[in-house]
Amino acid sequence: MTILAIETSCDDTAAAVVKDGRVLSNIISSQDIHDHYGGIVPELASREHVKGISHIVSAALTTATVTMEDVDAIAVTYGPGLAGSLLVGSHFAKGLALRHAKPLIPVHHIEAHLYSGYLEVPTLTYPSICLVVSGGHTSIFHVVDVNTYSVLGSTKDDAAGEAFDKIAKLLGLGYPGGPHVDRLSLLGDPKAFDLPRGLYHEKSYDFSFSGLKTAVRREVEKLREKGLTLPVNDLCASAQSAIVDVLVSKTLRAVDDLGIRAVVIAGGVSANTELRSRMQEEAQKRGIVFVAPRMDYCVDNAAMIASIAQLRFDPKRRSLATDIDFEISPRALRA
């Protein structure tokens, strides 16, 4: 089965072709325009999607050396995300489905991240614990099978990626901030600043990152008042280590509490070097499986949209008319 997928939930225009679990193409076009504003400007994001989507979908088909004739179904993200951005992708997909009379499969963005580990390791067995950690979400899931999962805990305020981005902004680094903080942390001392680890000692699997951001702001203000140069590398390393400490400890606690033998990380922040190596270490200690998708599958991408669509697609179901009758859902998170 060949699936063409489209993902435009935020600021990346992405399209991919996946055939029988194999990724034939995975094209991601990031919108640099937002760097200038230090964060995503929703209206600009939709306009950039409009400009790029046709070209990106063509590139996905060409790279995969398939035509629309070879495509069995089209998958598209319906939420959560920015309303305007979701509309561009879903309308484009609906048009394509109508024009070529193909089934259309609406996909939940976080569910796609949740199952992206199966793109990397198709033989990965259930159950697993999955940490989905991105710019908009930070949650620990207990994944029972391809259709069944539950949320064990989530952030009470900022997502981890948001914390990375806001801290990077305070330090005058570019957007998105995560990759900058990751890179500079390698040059800094993680113990230089004693920063708070929100809800670290609480029994719940919930997170809180807003206190960390405030603490970094205070440190920056104190240093500036004294006329000192900001030790950016040390601040990055200390903040990153505070974020990673809670992510790792809570995820592994869920693994231990539920006696699960596989742990997966997904979402943009799972590209983080320290998070990957610390999780790997902890998994090794316990002798359990650890899956961290390759970078192209961690960030927002359409291969993960195709993958979950393929796992769930029933070729016998519904008519095309029903297929295109879905609405975007900017705030949807199935708990």
Ligand code: KG4
């Ligand atoms: O999943 P994603 O691409 O988009 C959302 O759905 O949010 O995640 C984007 C987030 C941004 O906050 C970005 O700063 C963060 O992922 N990120 C990282 C790294 N690469 C991307 N955070 C920490 N370390 C990284 N290497």
Ligand code: ZN
């Ligand atoms: Zn995402």
